Amino acid sequence: MPTVITECPRVAPTLAERFLAFGVATVHEAQGRVGLMHAGLKPIYRPAHIAGSAVTCTVAPGDNWTIHVAVEQCQPGDILVVTPTSPCEDGYFGDLLAVSLQSRGVRGLIIAAGVRDTATLTEMKFPVWSNAIFAQGTVKETLGDVNLPMVCAGALVHPGDLIVADDDGVVVVPRASAERVLENCLARETKEAKTRARLAAGELGLDIYGMRSRLQEKGLVYRAARDVA
Amino acid sequence: MPTVITECPRVAPTLAERFLAFGVATVHEAQGRVGLMHAGLKPIYRPAHIAGSAVTCTVAPGDNWTIHVAVEQCQPGDILVVTPTSPCEDGYFGDLLAVSLQSRGVRGLIIAAGVRDTATLTEMKFPVWSNAIFAQGTVKETLGDVNLPMVCAGALVHPGDLIVADDDGVVVVPRASAERVLENCLARETKEAKTRARLAAGELGLDIYGMRSRLQEKGLVYRAARDVA
Amino acid sequence: MPTVITECPRVAPTLAERFLAFGVATVHEAQGRVGLMHAGLKPIYRPAHIAGSAVTCTVAPGDNWTIHVAVEQCQPGDILVVTPTSPCEDGYFGDLLAVSLQSRGVRGLIIAAGVRDTATLTEMKFPVWSNAIFAQGTVKETLGDVNLPMVCAGALVHPGDLIVADDDGVVVVPRASAERVLENCLARETKEAKTRARLAAGELGLDIYGMRSRLQEKGLVYRAARDVA
Amino acid sequence: MPTVITECPRVAPTLAERFLAFGVATVHEAQGRVGLMHAGLKPIYRPAHIAGSAVTCTVAPGDNWTIHVAVEQCQPGDILVVTPTSPCEDGYFGDLLAVSLQSRGVRGLIIAAGVRDTATLTEMKFPVWSNAIFAQGTVKETLGDVNLPMVCAGALVHPGDLIVADDDGVVVVPRASAERVLENCLARETKEAKTRARLAAGELGLDIYGMRSRLQEKGLVYRAARDVA
Amino acid sequence: MPTVITECPRVAPTLAERFLAFGVATVHEAQGRVGLMHAGLKPIYRPAHIAGSAVTCTVAPGDNWTIHVAVEQCQPGDILVVTPTSPCEDGYFGDLLAVSLQSRGVRGLIIAAGVRDTATLTEMKFPVWSNAIFAQGTVKETLGDVNLPMVCAGALVHPGDLIVADDDGVVVVPRASAERVLENCLARETKEAKTRARLAAGELGLDIYGMRSRLQEKGLVYRAARDVA
């Protein structure tokens, strides 16, 4: 029975925006290296960087009907996250749907399938992460669900979870963990800024991270090229 | 016996140019969702958008000899369409061939194989849709055919058919259908402009397309989250 | 036993720089069409074009520890070349490692695996050719080797070999052949410049390359379309 | 912090065994077409068909240490389900681990990665569904988790969930739904047996399923070939 | 408008059967190396070898409704050939449809998509060539066409064309060419039998095919290892 869950709780938009100070790689590390979507999801233009609350949506293969249903559930600050119930590279999403989402304040689209009208989407500055770019259109015959938990590109997403996406990929932060993960990001960034300065000054990671004794334990051998040949 | 067909009839260049007002997604829809090449064909730079008459060419794997033969058959307004007789990602085409085609008024290349010298092709603004970018060169030992009907990236192409290509893919319009498809494109565009305005004003597709009753027929259920948990 | 070879001989930086006058396709042809890495390696931004001496490095899947070891072996004018011991798309390399390499005068990275922080790497103008862009991080538990001969993306690389990389791919020139290959490149370029001028003037490759007699030998048949239908 | 959850509740082995009367396609339909793992998971030999309770296990790329930890948590009637934290085709599992699992009454292995020693596993009649067969070994340096919920090949698996696997794929049935899904399977099978007999007797699905009126509504047109040409 | 063409002319079943004396590789060569489907189509069991007349059928992604329509058009000696209008690996076809086709004397299925119930299909000895094996089911909402010309796995198929399929792949022989291609097969086989005997006696292909002079023309050099090191 196709179902729409309405009025889902979300991450506060102001909290979500603070994540824009960090790349996906940093957020992923800061929450313990979980929640990353597959590497196959690519932004249609670079650079792109968004953070917001997930509205989840499943679609039948070659059928984008449920996306029209999901649009109505979207609020300012949301990110629409779409996954087909079986793999499909068709162009589910084009410029008309983007106009509609943009008019509602939606920040972008994550879709484990194809999109089209990408030149127009790029001009509109509506960011999309997708598996494919393909002009092949879709029908409107079969319904999926909106705002049920789902697996998208290998990651579990609940409605209202925080999504962060940039040129390196897409990460899901469970709603309840968002504040804690933000603190971890801030702490990492402070530490990395210091490290970056030392590396730029020519210091070696081997020394900064104190790796030399562990290398020795592992039995690493250094030999000069002239002694080998 | 390798064969070249000369002096093939074409779509009039002025007719072809009128298609530049439409994306491939629109043309594909307007001719009944047929004739699209596989999603694997990608432009070497974006944005790119061309329309013109096909000169068809088959090549042996790893052998670009027949492309040299095909160049001679190209006229202003043509698009060269190349397919290998078995899958091959070699760089069949580079800047010298592009210079030659450009000097003859050719609008671009569609090739279900690889190309190279892509930085130069991009500077030259010579658009290419290909399966791969690869510096690996080719030999000149085996001949294919020029201007016979062929299957390229899953679509049947006759010489003189209209080709339209943009960032979303490549579509083939049979020569005899080109005028009718253009009319359909114009009609779709008029309709979509109105819809776009309504969506931009915040109306929902569910309402514009009158989808709600069908949703109901399908038994769509809306439930509030607070009633679910 | 994990091993680092130090003080490897290199191609002279001034010799390497002279290769920047040529694309990878030209260098590949000029050394007899060998030494090209697989087409799957792509630059994270375009255009990009570097030439330098290889520092080679193998890494365990999902483990970038050895890259930290390799950094210390890098000198101005080097290019770091990394390959995992089994296929892995994780993000082995990010902005901190790039800062460290850039502070040592390294020209870029070739990695048959994934990278991350690509928006920052692009801003920094640190060029990378990789199989993937992926935020997934790595651990530091298992050591590989630095500056042993290795196969990267299907090509054999010895430490100190010349690497040339551009938008079309990556080619390896054995250190001992670098001078000879450069001469071949120069000779090809002189010849191609003349050909380019003739093609731009509208001459046909069929005539410039004297192909017509060979086409005749192969039995190529020309027929006018009006005589076929 | 790597974690092992012990003494997880399971589906009763006798309940699991009753699922062996049904193929994965039937179970998948019977629970509403959800819970199917990706098509990339293949059995190492055919035919193979198992049903049992999941012990879940995440592993680092190229590192099978956690599988050794998971073995101890397995009981008779269990199926071990393993997923790497990033994609990896290495051979995580071979004949020694299979001997160990078989001695504990484990029914098979589902692994979204590679296995090896497959000739021996086939002789032993220890069924495995995997993404790859590859002799490349793994290390024992990094720990994952045992019996935490995880995503395997696109499906969410909780420890103790029912797994059914056959030549067509792998499906997950949540522990709490197992009895209800079994009833649906039985009902479907009874119905299909009757249909099979009618089809074998030459009746058409179009008639048995009463499809003709819907075909007419959709505007399906029948034309004789002789009237078309 | 979805369309079914009825009463299509076919290759005579007795002519089709004579092709079973030849492998697909031989038939492909004998008709001039055209008409081969992509390498991605694989038999669900080996060995398998069939020849018969094509009934063609297009299906929407994830929707097998049209296959039910096509069944009624099948006659003894036919082979059903199915292609989705955009790429889809769902299991379009299972044991019930196979029972129905087998009861009508159909020799097998070629499908550029997925199938399921493969253990049962194998037991039934109903051969299928497919892109995928996957338990994911399909819906019945959207209609395609039956017995229109179509492109399947890169090859153009007209209804009534001869299909030959074996462990190496699938080839299409246009109906009008079937007799001539059969004669070529017979001639090739006679010649190959003699060659096979000579090779089995230890003669070299280089001598049998008289290749030595062309090798010399190409400048092939033989050097002893002792003269190289």
Next chain:
Amino acid sequence: MPTVITECPRVAPTLAERFLAFGVATVHEAQGRVGLMHAGLKPIYRPAHIAGSAVTCTVAPGDNWTIHVAVEQCQPGDILVVTPTSPCEDGYFGDLLAVSLQSRGVRGLIIAAGVRDTATLTEMKFPVWSNAIFAQGTVKETLGDVNLPMVCAGALVHPGDLIVADDDGVVVVPRASAERVLENCLARETKEAKTRARLAAGELGLDIYGMRSRLQEKGLVYRAARDVA
């Protein structure tokens, strides 16, 4: 300049045969986890297991001419190893070439490309490891090299190196290391036999391999399910 090296030194056939006591996974471990070809190489039938000396051969894409040249260089106990100069899935090798190799005592073929006539090859019991099975034939126009060092499926192979292949993959053992690697295999096997007996008796790898203290160091936590929920 295409080149054939003749009379290459080999691994003694009696030494090669002793490797048949071990799987590829064992040999790979025993020589320090190097020399494995990519996972994409699959045997055309299972089980299959061979060991012998490499005759190396490069071929142009879609051109098997050089294989005919290589046949002459093969001796009893050899394994022919073929790699195309750019990726190609055509059927380079069929039953005639297999008859010829078998008549010379060759043990099998490793080819990083396609083969055909696989039903006949299986009947003949001529084992082949390949990237693809495809009926598409090849031409004889361009020459490669025989018995030069080459990279095949990511591994460096010198003529005369030992090749071991089984259902899990293909491994290359440098000729000079063959005796030492055999000794390591024997030592591993002795040790594994004991371990296998203990595992079959129900002992845990955690205890046999003494892993428990290292698990504790890594901070592994055990929690009962009832204390978690």
